[in-house]
Amino acid sequence: MKANLRKTLLVLVVAGGAIMGYFLWLTTRPVEIIAVHEDGNYCSVLVKNFPITDKGKIDWWLRNKDILKSRYDIPKPATYGGYDVTFWKFGDGYKEDKYDRLCFDDMKTKMNCIDKEPIFTIKRFNYEREIFITYEGRYKLKDNGKIIKLKGGGP
Template sequence: MLRIRQTNSTRPLHLTTLIALISVTVLLISVLINFAFFRQPEIMATKQNLNFSDVAVKNMPFTENGKIAWWQENKGKLHKEFNIPSPAKNGDWYISVWNSGSGFQNRPEGDIRVFSSETQDMICFRNDSDKCLQKDLVMRIENNRSGGVNIQIGDKDISVK
């Protein structure tokens, strides 16, 4: 009967493979964390109707604090470049910020009535049919009577100055 004897020379190979696997895993996790948390938000499109404004943003921050910080850092840019917000005569204004992460789509060709099942979950940013998004509301921002701003993220209302 032939006996196969294991030697210690195979152990370093297993250890080397394990170290390589751990290194690759750590590298992949680092890349994913970097991509998820350090990506730069980008304003993709805006639209305005009276004192109601819509803003499509790519790469919005994930956290509530990150979204509030995005608003505080970009409110000047929105006003300067897009005239957003545009207050009504009484001073009220409203901004809806939409996630454009999955990109723009064409408006469906079929029934385009307001309550059509094909279009009710879409918002379009131009009269062109190629600037439509599936509705994914990130936050609503509006002014309040005390001169501050209310930000609604999910079911939370946050007041900021």
């Protein structure tokens, strides 16, 4: 009986360690920016290895928005101050146009579309604070640096 209990505990510890290791690996992979496509004040950023949690996504944006501005000149606000930056899962790469795919007119090739898998969107209306939109909800950065979830925060 004790031998079975030890085996069970060993299996649980090993499985738990493997799960924790996998989650650690998922959360520490660097984000890979594949491409940036612009259309006025709307910008699509195709990525791999984007953070999984809402907090991770928002924190990544706050840490990297100056780099994105200097490297890719995004976001590009409209004359009224608004902009929209959406991060899309690159997935299996570019594909041909097909129903309900997101296609980029700035690419003059048949393989200029991706499957629509938005990960994270940053919107700014007029000159107000940014709104962060994820699958789980909508968030706003307050003047004091605190991030709050907005009521009715679904996509």
